[in-house]
Amino acid sequence: MDNTTEHIKTLIIGSGPAGYTAAIYAARADMKPVVYTGMEPGGQLTTTTEVDNFPGYPEGVDGPSMMVQLQQQAERFGTEVRIGLATAVQFAAEPGGLHKVVIDGAKQLTANTVIIATGASAKYLGIPSEQRLRGGGVSACAVCDGFFYKGQEVAIVGGGDTAAEEASYLANICSKVTMLVRKDQMRASKAMQHRVESIENIAIRYNTEVDEVLGEQVVEGLRMVNNQTGEKEEIAITGLFIAIGHKPNTDIFKGQLEMDEVGYIQTKGKSTKTNLPGVFACGDAQDKEYRQAVTAAGTGCMAALDAERYMATLEV
Numbered sequence: 001m002d003n004t005t006e007h008i009k010t011l012i013i014g015s016g017p018a019g020y021t022a023a024i025y026a027a028r029a030d031m032k033p034v035v036y037t038g039m040e041p042g043g044q045l046t047t048t049t050e051v052d053n054f055p056g057y058p059e060g061v062d063g064p065s066m067m068v069q070l071q072q073q074a075e076r077f078g079t080e081v082r083i084g085l086a087t088a089v090q091f092a093a094e095p096g097g098l099h100k101v102v103i104d105g106a107k108q109l110t111a112n113t114v115i116i117a118t119g120a121s122a123k124y125l126g127i128p129s130e131q132r133l134r135g136g137g138v139s140a141c142a143v144c145d146g147f148f149y150k151g152q153e154v155a156i157v158g159g160g161d162t163a164a165e166e167a168s169y170l171a172n173i174c175s176k177v178t179m180l181v182r183k184d185q186m187r188a189s190k191a192m193q194h195r196v197e198s199i200e201n202i203a204i205r206y207n208t209e210v211d212e213v214l215g216e217q218v219v220e221g222l223r224m225v226n227n228q229t230g231e232k233e234e235i236a237i238t239g240l241f242i243a244i245g246h247k248p249n250t251d252i253f254k255g256q257l258e259m260d261e262v263g264y265i266q267t268k269g270k271s272t273k274t275n276l277p278g279v280f281a282c283g284d285a286q287d288k289e290y291r292q293a294v295t296a297a298g299t300g301c302m303a304a305l306d307a308e309r310y311m312a313t314l315e316v
């Protein structure tokens, strides 16, 4: 255990588009931001290939390159970026109180203000063939990757609103979408269910799960299993989308910050303020609705502006 405590003016936890955008704004406002990257420096976009929907890249950009550029932009204004994972926090309850954060179970920090940008992680099925083909046709984001399967046959796993919404999105692009729902009914709202049922090129398979994703380097097919009869069936597809939910990376804040039942941090009104003074939340850690790089960047900017206003009241 490192017994020395380092003081940081503006601590940003997380290094996705929200964290780096907060850092750009905070650094330019002379708030001396330090970013701790977390387990996945660069965040979820480092697991995507081409990003075609972030404004300003007419030819698209690959996710990892975009995150390097965002980091460089934040560093250009004096942000310090450090590899490390926040493992414990003790936030102050009173305005002006110092927030305590432990990094990697050892390093002790205090901070005047903390911006949480820890993101969310898509849930995967966890079977070996799915894990092996992530980036080779297995994706957890239809809006990010659907375009690569234009005119092709794909499948999507899940029966919630996300799966239903993404299935109808994919149906506009792909020739056929097979939707695997593990129960005999969907969890999605009735309106969304009716929508997918009415789309001609969506085939819904109830009581059906993935047995194995087929293909060596890229997805070539899917073996499905009916969990009632045990019957297996193979179909040819080039893309498999997993839409079984996301989990916000907010476990270490439980008990201190107000969250919804899934763990998304609750922010006040249109701001990024949490229930504690000087603690702000942005990006996918607090947004289950939009979850896009550009909206995460937008809320990262808001968090830095909210933090700047908070700091102005402290005169530190």
Ligand code: NDP
Residues within 6 Å of the ligand: 124, 125, 157, 158, 159, 160, 161, 162, 163, 165, 182, 183, 186, 187, 188, 209, 243, 244, 245, 246, 288
């Ligand atoms: P949900 O948790 O609502 O749904 C997850 C779905 O995935 C369920 O059908 C679940 O099945 C299935 N599932 C979970 N694990 C597995 C597994 N291992 N194998 C196969 N299937 C699995 O997540 P969503 O992301 O769909 O939605 C999250 C929240 O966001 C919800 O509150 C939703 O309403 C909301 N949302 C709203 C939208 C809108 O209003 N436009 C759009 C998108 C999301 P089972 O039912 O059997 O548990």
